[in-house]
Every structure is written in structure tokens, then in C-alpha cells.
Amino acid sequence: MVLNETGTIIYFTALTPEGMAGIFSVPAAGGTATAIMSGGVLQFPFGLALSCDNATLIVVDLGSPDEETTMSAGALYSVPVSGGSPTRLTLTGVDLPTGIAYNADCSALYVAGHTADGRGAVFTVAPTGGAATAVVQGPPLMAPSDIHVDMNNVAYVVDHMAVGGAGRGVLFRITGGVATEAASGLALGTPGGVATTARGGSVIIPTRTAAGAGQLTIINAGNSMATQLAAPDLVDPAGIGVARMSGTFAVVDSEGGAIFRAQ
Amino acid sequence: MTSHSTIFRRLLVGAALAAPLAAQASSHRESPYLIEDPAVDNTDVYLFISPESPDRLVMVANYNPLQAPPGGPDFYRFSDNALYNINIDNNGDAVADLSYEFKFTTTITNPDTFLYNNGTIESPTDANLVVQQTYTVTKVNMATGARSAVAANVPTAPYPVGKRTYPNDSYDMVANQAIHAAAGDIKIFAGPRDDPFFINLKVFDLLDLTPTAVPLRQLDNVNILSIVLEVPVTDVTQDGTRPAAGTTTPNSVVGVYATASRPAIKIQRRNRPVLRSADHLGSFVQVSRLAVPLVNEVMVPRKDKDKYNRTKPATDVANFGAYILDPELPKVINLVLDVGCPPASAVSAMGRTDIVGVLSPNGTTAADLLRLNITADQTAGMTAFPNGRKLEDDTPDTLLTLLCNKPSTPITDNVQMNDKPFLAVFPYVASPHLGNP
Numbered sequence: 001m002v003l004n005e006t007g008t009i010i011y012f013t014a015l016t017p018e019g020m021a022g023i024f025s026v027p028a029a030g031g032t033a034t035a036i037m038s039g040g041v042l043q044f045p046f047g048l049a050l051s052c053d054n055a056t057l058i059v060v061d062l063g064s065p066d067e068e069t070t071m072s073a074g075a076l077y078s079v080p081v082s083g084g085s086p087t088r089l090t091l092t093g094v095d096l097p098t099g100i101a102y103n104a105d106c107s108a109l110y111v112a113g114h115t116a117d118g119r120g121a122v123f124t125v126a127p128t129g130g131a132a133t134a135v136v137q138g139p140p141l142m143a144p145s146d147i148h149v150d151m152n153n154v155a156y157v158v159d160h161m162a163v164g165g166a167g168r169g170v171l172f173r174i175t176g177g178v179a180t181e182a183a184s185g186l187a188l189g190t191p192g193g194v195a196t197t198a199r200g201g202s203v204i205i206p207t208r209t210a211a212g213a214g215q216l217t218i219i220n221a222g223n224s225m226a227t228q229l230a231a232p233d234l235v236d237p238a239g240i241g242v243a244r245m246s247g248t249f250a251v252v253d254s255e256g257g258a259i260f261r262a263q
Numbered sequence: 264m265t266s267h268s269t270i271f272r273r274l275l276v277g278a279a280l281a282a283p284l285a286a287q288a289s290s291h292r293e294s295p296y297l298i299e300d301p302a303v304d305n306t307d308v309y310l311f312i313s314p315e316s317p318d319r320l321v322m323v324a325n326y327n328p329l330q331a332p333p334g335g336p337d338f339y340r341f342s343d344n345a346l347y348n349i350n351i352d353n354n355g356d357a358v359a360d361l362s363y364e365f366k367f368t369t370t371i372t373n374p375d376t377f378l379y380n381n382g383t384i385e386s387p388t389d390a391n392l393v394v395q396q397t398y399t400v401t402k403v404n405m406a407t408g409a410r411s412a413v414a415a416n417v418p419t420a421p422y423p424v425g426k427r428t429y430p431n432d433s434y435d436m437v438a439n440q441a442i443h444a445a446a447g448d449i450k451i452f453a454g455p456r457d458d459p460f461f462i463n464l465k466v467f468d469l470l471d472l473t474p475t476a477v478p479l480r481q482l483d484n485v486n487i488l489s490i491v492l493e494v495p496v497t498d499v500t501q502d503g504t505r506p507a508a509g510t511t512t513p514n515s516v517v518g519v520y521a522t523a524s525r526p527a528i529k530i531q532r533r534n535r536p537v538l539r540s541a542d543h544l545g546s547f548v549q550v551s552r553l554a555v556p557l558v559n560e561v562m563v564p565r566k567d568k569d570k571y572n573r574t575k576p577a578t579d580v581a582n583f584g585a586y587i588l589d590p591e592l593p594k595v596i597n598l599v600l601d602v603g604c605p606p607a608s609a610v611s612a613m614g615r616t617d618i619v620g621v622l623s624p625n626g627t628t629a630a631d632l633l634r635l636n637i638t639a640d641q642t643a644g645m646t647a648f649p650n651g652r653k654l655e656d657d658t659p660d661t662l663l664t665l666l667c668n669k670p671s672t673p674i675t676d677n678v679q680m681n682d683k684p685f686l687a688v689f690p691y692v693a694s695p696h697l698g699n700p
Contacts, residue, residue: 044530062530062542073532073542096542118539143544160526160546167408169546185408190527190545210405 001193001241001259002050002057003028007248010241010259011036011057011081013045021045023059023079028248028261036083041065046074046191047099047146050081051127052106052244057081058089058127060100060111074113076100076129089129094121098191099147099157102127110135112144112157120144122157122174136179140164141172145192146239150200154221156182158192158205171205171219183219183226189254193240196221198247206237206251216251216262234260291328291460293560294568297551301327302342303523305553306487307460308349310519310633311646311653313493315688319448320496320637322349322363323489323654323692324521324553325458330486333698336377338422339455340396341367341488344543346524349492350405353501355513355627357577359520361499362403363413365453365490370395374537380421384428387418387441387454395421398453400445400492414445420454423486425699435694442689450493452690457683458487459692460556462659463676470599472676483682484696490521491690496637508640511625518632520554520576549573554633555622555649556658561592561666576630579622583631587622588614592666596674604667618665621649654685654692 001012011025014033022038023045036057043063050057057079064075065088074097077086091097091111099112103124111123111132120141123132135155143161150156155174162170164184171186171194172179187208196203203219214234219226231237236255242248249262297304306328313319326347330339341347346366350359373381373393382391400413420441423434443451465471497503499517506515527545535541552572553559559571563586574582593604607614623629625636635641635651648656663674683693 062528062544073530073535098544145544160544163410167403167410188546192546 001239001250001252002048003241003243003248003250004050004054005052005244005246007243007246007263010250010261011048011050012239012241012250012252012259013048013059021061021063023048023057025081026259028250030261036081037079037086041075041077041086041088047112047239048241049100049102049109051102055081058100058102058109059086060097062096062098074098076109076111089125091125091129091132093132093134094123094125098143098145101147101149101155103149104151104153110147110149110155112147114143120159120162122147122155122179135177136174140170140181141179144172145188145190146194148194148196148203148242150196150221151198152200154200156194156196156203158186158188158194160188160190160192169207171203173221182221182224183217186217189237189239191239193238193251195240195242195249198242198244204240204242204249206231206234206240208237214253231260233258294551294572295565296569296572300525300550302340303345303347303525303551304328305521305523305551306458307556308519308521308553308633308652309459309654310517310635310651312496312635312637312641312643312651313689314643314691317642318496319493320499320517320635321689321691322492322494322519322521323459323690324349325456325460325487325489325692326523326551327488328458328485330455330458330488332423332484332486332696333425335422335424335698336379337394338379338424338698339486339488340369340394340422341365341398341419341453343367343369343538344526344529344541346522346547347490348522348524349490350520350522351499352518352576352627352632353499353514355516355518355625357518357579357628357630357632358575359405360501362405363492364401364403364410365398366401367396367398367419367453369538370397371537379424380428383430384421384424384437385433386437387421389421389437392421400451413447413449414443414451417441417443417451417453420452422455423695423697425697427699429697434697438694447498448495449498450491450689452489452491454488455486455695456489456690457681457693457695458485459654459681459685460487461657461678461681463678466659466676470595472600472674486695489690489692491692493689500637506638508638510638513625513627515638516625516627516634516636518554518576518627518630518634520552520632522549522553523551524549549575552631554631556652557662558587558631561662562586562590564591576632577628579630580628584619584629587618588616590615590618590666592663593668596663596667600674602667602669602672602674604669604672610668615668617668621665624650655681 020039021042026033047060076089097113119138121137125132164170166185169186171183173182214231216229238254309323351361420438524547526543
């Protein structure tokens with residue numbers, strides 16, 4: 001999920017009552033969701049990014065391309081927030097993309113995914129698509145999922161399968177082409193989410209407690225100290241989005257079928 | 264004596280009660296989800312003091328039921344896209360304190376053949392073995408999340424394809440090479456075995472327990488995938504020492520349950536490389552659980568069987584306590600066999616508190632955990648279900664009789680032993696049946 005820069009609109013992926021995959025918007029203050037598009041080429045939209053001009057959504061779709069002629073999995077599409085058909089972006093060198101984020105000035109897209117031989121990786125690619133460049137590939141990354149890039153172009157990616165010092169479920173910080181563990185033992189939801197506060201001082205990840213209750217794990221980006229904020233109404237912490245220019249966060253609960261807003 | 268015609272009439276009258284039993288299975292294939300995902304179907308757990316040394320504890324977790332041994336060319340194996348865990352509660356609170364995590368990796372050495380092997384197999388890593396599987400074992404401190412490697416890249420025993428693959432009765436020689444001795448005096452085995460569970464599966468045909476001239480043991484001649492782990496008892500106790508003989512505090516027993524977990528998302532693909540025809544993403548979700556045999560199978564109704572498999576023992580009383588206090592099975596036994604199992608209220612106003620007692624020995628929290636006394640005086644001969652579970656324990660008879668609760672009328676399925684003798688030494692579970700004997 002993503003928010004517009006002022007935090008007034010939340011964009012998220014979901015299924016229609018008929019089971020068609022789509023992209024929706026809803027006022028951050030609450031209200032009725034509106035379908036930007038549904039059905040068509042989208043089968044399993046997994047992640048969203050919003051351009052700096054708030055005009056274009058980039059969506060990672062895990063289900064497509066549903067073709068027998070390619071051995072690659074997953075695709076990127078651009079969709080105008082005003083609606084319309086998705087346009088598939090060329091994405092060379094990336095298999096099974098799972099997360100998407102713009103960098104600080106929206107001059108590039110960061111893509112979490114896999115190399116052709118199945119190694120976890122993070123890439124960059126032009127906003128219009130093209131050949132991707134690997135930023136990090138292989139261990140410690142295993143199966144990176146959601147990705148977020150802060151205002152200093154530090155990338156954070158959550159990885160369900162990676163095992164860190166405190167267990168499975170790792171937050172990696174990626175700078176200078178190196179992924180380092182920022183936190184581990186995270187009971188992530190699926191697909192999982194990561195976001196930072198507007199100035200990048202804290203990283204926020206929706207997680208679950210050992211007993212299965214929802215919570216927000218807040219990690220100090222400077223010293224990696226973690227604190228927990230209870231969110232008992234959160235059943236499955238599936239994702240998180242943050243507005244670029246405000247302190248508004250939104251967390252999606254895929255099992256509870258709800259979106260929560262936090263400021 | 265009740266005539267067959269009387270039984271038939273009662274079945275008609277009691278159809279609402281009898282119908283669920285007809286479709287229930289044993290610990291094998293017991294839930295709506297697992298019949299579609301047998302590779303993670305945990306069928307049985309065994310827990311006993313080692314017959315080779317009273318200082319050692321043996322845990323067996325079996326998966327993937329009712330394997331027809333000739334079932335090639337892709338014979339049965341553990342799933343690469345799953346976690347298999349043996350979980351241990353060592354302080355009696357029904358919460359796992361330790362877990363041994365098994366993760367498997369399959370390698371296809373030659374993708375251009377349909378064969379499982381290109382020639383005879385003399386070892387688990389034989390070059391003729393086209394489908395090879397290895398695994399890692401990690402011990403996890405569930406309180407801190409700290410993980411320690413127990414073993415890595417250990418080969419599983421290959422499948423017992425047949426006499427041409429293993430000439431001169433050589434399968435056991437090959438399988439024994441898959442016994443791994445890990446640091447810390449730990450023994451590990453993973454691979455196909457004879458299914459050690461023995462039961463007359465006619466019970467699932469409206470509780471047909473009538474004896475036959477030759478006992479029908481429908482689990483004869485079928486294989487299972489076993490994980491066998493033997494560790495020093497002190498590896499799993501609360502403080503690393505063994506409670507003194509006679510201790511009856513909650514930490515004088517360990518409670519064990521096994522699980523399997525799948526990634527939350529599976530996406531089917533049309534055209535992907537071998538072993539990657541589906542993508543698996545997201546956090547692991549527990550989808551199978553087992554400890555005491557037949558709890559989920561015959562005490563939990565179908566509507567909650569998947570829930571049982573996806574929850575933890577600590578919440579068993581809250582989630583399933585009503586089914587234990589007033590179990591369905593004695594009513595069905597009465598309906599079909601007319602043996603007069605007393606009502607649950609005959610035990611106490613709350614119902615079958617005696618069963619709750621079995622599930623909470625030595626002051627432990629009541630839960631579906633296979634619990635074993637591990638005080639210093641315990642020996643292999645003192646393990647007898649429900650104090651742990653040996654391979655040879657006749658648990659169906661024990662549980663049928665316990666559930667009926669009429670001491671003068673023991674209930675039996677008329678099968679008292681396995682089709683193959685168990686081994687006196689590790690891995691104890693009998694060697695598997697050959698596909699082509």
C-alpha cells in the first residue's frame with residue numbers, strides 16, 4: 001500500500017467481491033473504497049509505489065505474466081491514479097519481483113525480487129522500466145519482500161526466509177551495495193511491510209507477537225533498538241505505507257479486511 | 264447381544280452422529296486441508312527413553328501417509344517448501360521452549376531422465392541417484408529466538424525403489440548410511456520407513472471392530488517418511504540437568520509435539536525450471552500438528568480440524584476443551600456397538616475430567632502434548648503410552664478404552680502389533696517396504 005504525499009489518500013491492492021485483483025483508493029479519513037482498476041492482466045498484485053507527482057502507481061504483480069512462453073515470473077505495471085489500463089514495464093534481469101519503491105527523488109525504482117537462478121536480490125531500474133541493475137544479490141538476502149527507500153536513499157527490505165541473529169524474519173538495511181541486518185526474529189505478515197518516518201529516523205514494521213497479536217515494531221535507524229507498539233486489532237499485518245510529506249501511516253490487515261491509520 | 268439389524272436401525276436413527284465417523288481418518292489424512300497437502304501431514308509422534316541408553320531421549324515425527332511403496336517415478340520425499348519441527352515444552356506450561364527445525368533441499372542431478380536412479384544405489388549420495396535430498400537441523404530457543412546449527416547438508420535415505428536398485432538386499436546398508444552423528448552426541452535420521460502405526464482401519468467403516476480370521480492391518484505394507492532424533496535427555500530439560508528420581512514437579516516431564524509449516528502464499532506457474540513450478544512466498548504458517556494420537560482425529564469435529572492444526576497447545580483448552588470434556592466417540596461407540604460407555608457426566612459435573620488429567624500429568628498445563636517423565640530413574644521399559652509413546656504401544660486400543668471409560672469392557676480394534684518388527688537400535692522404526700520386493 002502507499003499514501004499520497006499529504007497522507008489524505010491511501011492506495012492499496014485487494015480483490016473485488018468477485019475475486020478480481022485490483023488497485024483501490026480510499027480516503028485516509030475513512031470511507032468507501034474506489035476501484036482504480038480491477039481484473040485484466042493483474043492476478044496477484046503484491047506491492048505498490050507512487051510517483052512523486054502523485055500521478056502514477058507502479059504495481060508488482062506476482063501472478064503475471066501468465067504465459068507459457070516465458071520462464072520468468074512476476075511483472076511490473078504502471079497505472080494512472082486516475083484509472084485506466086495497466087501498462088507493462090520492461091523489466092530485464094529480475095525474476096519474481098515482490099516489492100517496489102521509488103527512491104527519494106523518484107528518479108529510480110527499487111525492486112525487491114530474485115535473480116534468474118533464484119537468489120534473493122534488490123535491483124534498481126528506471127521508472128519507465130528497462131534493464132535492472134542488481135544492488136545486492138544472494139545471501140544474506142533470501143526472499144526479500146516489501147521494500148522502502150528513505151529520503152537519504154537508504155533502502156530497507158524485509159525478508160521472510162532470511163535468518164538473523166534473533167531468528168527468522170529479517171529487516172535489512174541496504175547502503176553502498178551492502179545489505180546488513182537491522183533487526184531479526186520478526187514475525188512478519190504476508191507480504192509484509194516496511195516504512196520509515198518522514199526523516200528516516202525510525203523504521204516501522206507491522207509484526208505479530210509470539211502469541212500472535214498484532215503490533216508495530218519500531219526500530220531506531222541509528223542504533224537498531226526496537227520498541228513495540230501494541231496493535232491488538234491487527235490480525236494479519238500485511239503491509240504498511242507512509243506519506244512522504246506528512247506523518248501519516250497506514251497499515252493493512254489482510255485477514256481482518258481492514259486498513260488502520262496512524263499519525 | 265445386539266443383532267446386526269438392531270445396529271442398522273440405530274444407525275438410521277442416529278445418522279447425524281454416525282455420519283461424521285464414516286469419513287474420519289486416523290492421524291493420517293485427518294483434516295480437510297491435509298488431504299490436499301500430504302507432504303506435510305504429520306501422522307504420528309513417538310517419544311521414548313532410548314532402549315540403547317537411559318540417558319537419551321528419542322523423538323520420532325512421521326509425515327506423508329499411506330505411501331504405496333511402488334509409487335514412482337517421483338517417489339515420496341519431504342517438501343523443500345516446508346518447515347518440519349519437533350517442539351518441546353520443558354516446564355509444563357504447554358508452550359514450546361525448544362524446537363528442532365528440519366529444512367529439506369532437493370537436487371535433481373540429471374533433469375533429462377524420468378528415472379529416479381540411473382543404476383544401482385550404494386549410498387545416499389550415489390551418483391546414480393537422480394533425485395537427492397539433504398537437510399539441515401537447527402535447534403531454536405523459542406524464548407529468545409537464538410538458533411544453533413545441529414547439522415547441515417545431511418542426506419536423507421533414498422526411497423526403497425526395489426530389488427534391482429538395491430541388489431542383494433542392500434537397502435538397509437544404504438539407508439543406514441543416512442544415520443548422522445552430530446556434535447553433542449546427537450543422532451539424526453530422515454527418510455522412508457515402514458509406517459509403525461498399526462490399526463484396523465475398518466473402524467472407519469462405521470466402527471467395524473469385528474475380528475477376522477486374519478487381522479486386517481491396512482497399514483501393512485505402506486511406508487511413511489520419518490524424522491528420528493535422539494539427543495541426551497539433558498539437552499531438552501529446563502536447566503540442562505535431569506530432575507531427580509521421584510520428582511513430580513511440572514518440569515519432571517517434557518511435552519513434545521511435531522508440526523509442519525508452509526509459506527503463506529503459493530503461486531502456480533505454467534513454465535518454470537524443475538522444482539520451481541510454483542513459487543512460495545511469505546511467512547511460514549503452521550498447517551499440521553500432532554502429539555497424542557487420535558486427539559484431532561476423533562475428538563475434534565471436522566469444522567475445527569484445520570484450526571487445531573494451525574494453533575498451539577497452549578490454547579487447546581480454550582479452543583477444544585469442550586470436545587474433550589464431552590467427546591463424541593463414546594456416543595458413537597454406544598450407538599454402533601451398544602457397549603454402554605457411560606455418559607461424560609458420570610465422571611464429573613464438568614464431564615471427562617479424567618481425560619484432562621491424562622493431558623496434564625504432574626501439574627502441567629492441560630494440552631495436547633505427548634508427555635514423558637524424564638526423571639533420572641526413567642528407563643526405556645518405563646515408557647508406556649500415555650507416559651510417552653513407544654513404537655510398539657497399542658494406542659488405538661488404549662484410547663478407545665479410555666474414551667469409552669467402561670473398565671469392564673475394553674475396546675479393541677483386534678490389531679495388536681505392527682507388520683514389521685521394530686529395530687533394537689537407532690533409528691528404531693522398521694525399514695521400509697521395497698517398491699519392487
